[in-house]
Amino acid sequence: MTDSPKKNVLVIGGGAVGAIAALNLEQGGLAAVTVVLRSNYHVVNEFGYDIESCDHGVLKGWKPTHVRAEVPDITKESLKPYDYIICTTKNIPDIPPSLSSLLSPALPYENTTAVLVLIQNGLNIEKPLQDAFPTTPILSGVSLIGSAEIRPGKIIQDDHDRLLVGPFQNRSLASVLQIEASLDFVKIYKAGGKTNCTYSPDVEHDRWRKLVYNACLNPICAITGLDTGRIRLADGGIEGLVRPAMEEIVAAAKQKGVLLAPDVVDVMIGIDPLEIYLSPSMLADVRKNNFIEFENLLGEPLREGKALGVPMPTLEVLYNICKTIQWRTKEARNMVEIPPKKSVVKS
């Protein structure tokens, strides 16, 4: 890390979560942020973001210090290494490019100084990155924000940014360094005073707790097309689908040694006030014909639970339906070949 008063931060994926993360960091005055954008690059580069935020108010044409259309190649461009690289893309390991290849221009294999922060949902998201960058400190960011990019560059944040940051367990790195990096990151993230960002010593617990929501409500809402208010109103929605799925996650977590609070299922069922009719991110992605994060949100806890002998029949069905939804999106994007349709010859 550099001695400059401002940390040099790269945010990859300036959508709903990334834009608000960049805003928090810049407003705290302890970071200069470069945001890497894709479909919204031209809009944000030209006009900036339009943000309506319950934490920050209304901002028109807001821009971070730099915006880029691609991940900077720090070697070719002779740039100083970043202090922090934050990933806020959707994490979709079944669809290229892999996150490690996306990061590699800004993160040399032998890096020891740049700290990677994954503000993304799901389980085991750090594993491919620990393999690709074995000496890089990697932190977990579990975000409880509610934010959406309703059109390119237009961000609506309607639930407060609460971020839990702590080190993933890493076989080869001294945890004290990762704890220091987490505390420093928390300091720069919450410096603006508008965000609740705290150090968490138990990332595994945070992630399994959030999975009670994300592995269950996200796919069930995405499959049924119902938001979290309507799934509570629909006959069979909660007792037939959501509760059994959530109980399977709690059982898998317990078998892993992660004890969740006894009321966690009821808390997660009721966590969104019914009348806000919240569309979880997987439902929002299906509506936009985007790929869904089903492997890390659903596949990984399912595989972990099954390997430990936990029966997970509800999650197994949800997983396979999500897999077919992903296939449908691949077909729509010409990523799979299917045999041509034959006309039926009537005799």
Ligand SMILES: NC(=O)C1=CN([C@@H]2O[C@H](COP(=O)(O)OP(=O)(O)OC[C@H]3O[C@@H](n4cnc5c(N)ncnc54)[C@H](OP(=O)(O)O)[C@@H]3O)[C@@H](O)[C@H]2O)C=CC1
């Ligand atoms: N939104 C929310 O309220 C919450 C989200 N989360 C989690 O946070 C993470 C981010 O979610 P969210 O911000 O909602 O997602 P969004 O889809 O809103 O934003 C992701 C952004 O990353 C960009 N991106 C994806 N791939 C690349 C790439 N190869 N190069 C450059 N940019 C890329 C996308 O661009 P493009 O538009 O081109 O695809 C998009 O702008 C996810 O893991 C999500 O589950 C967690 C808590 C709450």
Ligand SMILES: CC(C)(CO)C(=O)C(=O)O
């Ligand atoms: C429900 C929410 C917004 C909780 O923060 C979320 O994690 C998601 O939609 O994936």
